[in-house]
Amino acid sequence: MELLIALALMTAFAYFGRKVLKKHPWMFYSAALVLDAGYLYYRFFCDFHPIAQVLMIYMQRGLLAFALFVVVMYIGVLSDSSKLYKALMPVRSELSIVACILILGHMIGYLIGYLASLQVGVSAMRPNILLALIIAVLLTVLVGVLGITSFKRIRIRMQPKVWKRIQRWAYVFFALVFVHLGLFLIPAALSGSKVWLQALVYLVLFAAYVILRIRKDRKKDRV
Template sequence: MNLIAGLLIALVFYGAAADLMKKYSRGFYLCFYALVLLMVVIYSRGYDQVMPAGLKFVTDLFHRGVMATATFIIVMYLGVIRKHSALTRRYMRIRGEMSIVACLMALTHNILFGIHYFVAFFDKDAFMPVQTRIAALISMTLIAMMIPLFVTSFGTVRRRMKGKSWKNLQRLAYPFYILLYVHVMVLFSMAPEKNRLSIIVYTVIYVAYVVLRLKKAILIHMQKKSAAQARLA
């Protein structure tokens, strides 16, 4: 299962590299940007067809957006889980950096597939299955949502914004995460039997996230209500 493999790799990598990533964030961004360019070259020139199976599996995790999705999942779960342990605090320290890296990897995916599918989407004479057309439209919507989230994840940009404005913009992440799930499900619907396990795994992960997010929202609402009642007493 590609997503599970991606999540395991991401968790190990970010956990091991957290201190270095925080200290040398710009270096990590440059490395991932170089990875973006490398992936574009590899797949645009067909080098993936002559790769050893193991290396192709790893590069496919990036090429197909699995590593980007895995990173986004880690980032979104960090917003709803308890942060009392040393491990969760370690990941939380680089949540912004992980968001930037995820966006860079997502851009790789969209460049590689967009060269064909985005062009075909706007070509009235090009044939595209309904699911592919819907997935392309969702991808373009996701890019439009991702760009402001990506830019405002940089500390220099965040410090120039008012706290309330930054928080309001970051709420765009919630529909972004859900739309990302819808995008994946639309693609999987083209071969549901083949992708049955993947559909189950993605659905369990996202349903669990929604439940935890709603639980957190209810708790915050109750705390605010109790605080307001205490002030009136």
């Protein structure tokens, strides 16, 4: 399953590439932009190519970006004393920025498709697609705000309280991502499509995160 492969790849990237990412973040930001550009180029201007096909699978569906967002999410719910938390927390902002850049290709590609649908008329769009479009607009705004404020140069110019308040919108972002996915996957699963297994994986990821988040917050309250 492509989603599980993407999760494995991004988890390995976050852990084994953390030191290089911390020292040379712009190298990875540039690489993410190149992937976006390559995906959009192959999608709109090129014929079939094996490499392009692999790129299309993981970039068109936003799997690489989503998997990296999941890594960023789960870093926040790890125990503060765990080795994994101490290893990944210092690069959480950089990982978030890479994920925000990677999702741009997915957003631009689908935005073009949405614009074509809007030309036909809003009334002609299925309710779930229209709602998904509205959520996509909100997600685009949140990606911009959260991504920009994750840059160190921007963060140090902001008051800590303001920055933390803005970053709390990441919870809204993550929730909307899963709602957005559900608007596509649930109708397809109910109609008999095989995507029900994929929908189940997304549900488990979200439910596990919520449980771990609540658990960690309760532990902090006790202290």
